[in-house]
Amino acid sequence: MAERKRIVEQWRRGAASVLVTLVRAEGSSYRRPGAHLLIGADGECAGSISGGCLEAEIVRKAAWMVRNGAVVERYSTLFDDTADIPYGLGCGGIVDLLLEPTDTPECRALLAAMQASLTGEESHIATWLPQGNAQLRRAVLAPDRSVVFASETLSAKDLDTARASISSTNMAAEAFPGDPQIFMEHLAAPQRLIVLGAGEDAKPVVTLASLLGWRVVVADGRSQLARADRFPEAQHVLALSAPSSLAGLSLHAKDAVVLMTHSYEQDRTLLIELLSSPPRSMSSLAETREIPGHVGLLGASHRSSLLISEAAASLGITIAECCAHVCAPVGLDLGGDGAEAIALAVIAEVQAHIQGRLAFSRKLTPDRIGEHIAQGGASRYLHAHCALDQVDVAAK
Numbered sequence: 001m002a003e004r005k006r007i008v009e010q011w012r013r014g015a016a017s018v019l020v021t022l023v024r025a026e027g028s029s030y031r032r033p034g035a036h037l038l039i040g041a042d043g044e045c046a047g048s049i050s051g052g053c054l055e056a057e058i059v060r061k062a063a064w065m066v067r068n069g070a071v072v073e074r075y076s077t078l079f080d081d082t083a084d085i086p087y088g089l090g091c092g093g094i095v096d097l098l099l100e101p102t103d104t105p106e107c108r109a110l111l112a113a114m115q116a117s118l119t120g121e122e123s124h125i126a127t128w129l130p131q132g133n134a135q136l137r138r139a140v141l142a143p144d145r146s147v148v149f150a151s152e153t154l155s156a157k158d159l160d161t162a163r164a165s166i167s168s169t170n171m172a173a174e175a176f177p178g179d180p181q182i183f184m185e186h187l188a189a190p191q192r193l194i195v196l197g198a199g200e201d202a203k204p205v206v207t208l209a210s211l212l213g214w215r216v217v218v219a220d221g222r223s224q225l226a227r228a229d230r231f232p233e234a235q236h237v238l239a240l241s242a243p244s245s246l247a248g249l250s251l252h253a254k255d256a257v258v259l260m261t262h263s264y265e266q267d268r269t270l271l272i273e274l275l276s277s278p279p280r281s282m283s284s285l286a287e288t289r290e291i292p293g294h295v296g297l298l299g300a301s302h303r304s305s306l307l308i309s310e311a312a313a314s315l316g317i318t319i320a321e322c323c324a325h326v327c328a329p330v331g332l333d334l335g336g337d338g339a340e341a342i343a344l345a346v347i348a349e350v351q352a353h354i355q356g357r358l359a360f361s362r363k364l365t366p367d368r369i370g371e372h373i374a375q376g377g378a379s380r381y382l383h384a385h386c387a388l389d390q391v392d393v394a395a396k
Helices: 002-012 055-065 105-117 156-166 202-211 264-275 280-284 301-315 319-325 339-354 366-375 377-395
Strands: 018-027 036-039 045-047 071-076 093-101 123-128 137-141 147-150 173-176 179-187 192-196 215-220 236-239 256-259 294-297
Touching (some): 002 036, 002 045, 002 105, 018 105, 055 071, 093 105, 105 137, 105 179, 123 156, 137 156, 192 202, 202 215, 256 264, 264 294, 264 301, 294 339, 301 366, 319 366
Parallel strands (some): 192 215, 192 256, 215 236, 256 294
Antiparallel strands (some): 018 036, 018 093, 071 093, 123 137, 123 179, 173 179
16 A cells, blocks of 8 residues: 555656556466556656566566557566566566556556545456557446446446456456456555554554555544654544544444553443444444454453453443454564564554454453453452552653
8 A cells, every 4th residue: 555655646746657567477476466566757666566576677668668558568487598488587477567658548547546545435447458459448436336437448338347347356456257358456445543542652553554554543532642743654643532432533344443542441441432333323424433343452361351341241242242353462473572563463463354364363262251350360450450540640
């Protein structure tokens, strides 16, 4: 997502000549289909389509390659000096690259869709790849499958094929199974991360998320901490009017939330609100709210066990149902110590979740929570934590 932002920024500056898209990959490839490289007339570049082994060659020849329009070129990264396909560098795969001049309506439509995606407007792109005498054609479809842009030569049947392809693929970008000459791309909105807690340890979490191009919201009931100057990379920094005032965040199922206020009472109140299903009467309101797809809870296992058990009791659901929504302690078990290492573990867990790769996390289970409560460790932790909260408040 950060790469897409750099491509859009270069295009908006007028520094664009050729757009390169990786449309197919066979064998090992550093980048996946959907990777883009924008090349300016002066050689300025944004994005990448390999690990660096192809960019110099592409930049050198791109303008010449598209002199007659868009083309698809095949490159081999196999280490083979006798191969007919250029050019073997030992990476172990073959890639097909679409090169197109940026001054066409089709390319401008794609770049405009990239720009819109950065503000949350998702779209699906169907590109009929050039072959033989056939020119590149393209359609941009909104999430409801309405047509945002279509090449003049596309028929109603072509557009129906593009619409059907949206439900035929789950990949971010790939060839349409029914026709390998149609390349499908889904331009998703940036991942949104909501950090509930504006302490010092939240800063590296925000920084790392920003480097990935995510939209970050920081919220805290302590107005002296919830300040924009403390989190310059965040999209929004909000001072909650009350510990449970999450109504203005418009939570969605694709959101990720990290609870790290370091206040037991605040965490409990916020956790209950995060996991509560909105009443049916809210469905007609412009502002929607859903349970976020990933909720991470910072803190020791004993503390988290008590928070989850109390949240479940308050919501009238089972502990197992509550555990299904909460990762606690938040973060992959990467080892290390300190705010930066914890931030890396947290961001790694969220990244794995949104990519569907979260095979293991440190989620608490009902049995484990039962052990903590039976041992009395959770109660002892709570009493100690509440005492520290009172000292902290008195100090302020």
